[in-house]
Amino acid sequence: DAGVTQSPTHLIKTRGQQVTLRCSPKSGHDTVSWYQQALGQGPQFIFQYYEEEERQRGNFPDRFSGHQFPNYSSELNVNALLLGDSALYLCASSLGTGGVIGQFFGPGTRLTVL
């Protein structure tokens, strides 16, 4: 049973560029949430996608956008990259909104903005 997968593993970009991160949920899961984790901090909620719609959004600017596809996979897009966007980006999948069985995380994508 494949768990949550994310690509790429690492990414280096320069300020002002745009980036797309990808996530495939655990088999049987239909909801994807994205989190940003700065070094030494706990993950911060970006947004959640369910039924191809953004259901809830954390305190992140509109430069952060996402998409969910019919096969439940998801993309996170960040425009006009800032140095402060350097972080580990985590994808979590769940069944429904993740209340009963919780959320399961992928290995993350390490984004470095120079």
Added chain:
Amino acid sequence: KQEVTQIPAALSVPEGENLVLNCSFTDSAIYNLQWFRQDPGKGLTSLLLIQSSQREQTSGRLNASLDKSSGRSTLYIAASQPGDSATYLCAAPLSSGSARQLTFGSGTQLTVLP
């Protein structure tokens, strides 16, 4: 707004010791509470999930308790091993809202010395 605090921020113990990690949250209207483990630079591994109606959950050498009235959860690790060295995070999503947005503490960095 939910706030989660984890104490201590770091802990170093000799192998074989039993230890307790603490997690406190400000809003007791939680849907569940989930404990995770994170190895350096890696994603989160779910350890235990306690539903809001439960008092504790056990998995092997791990036992997590939940006291909603006091806004606290503890993770007990028995007979610690060097392989337990990692950062431990707790997350407590609120029962309100459609998405189970996870609010994390900053984690406890555990080092088990051989």
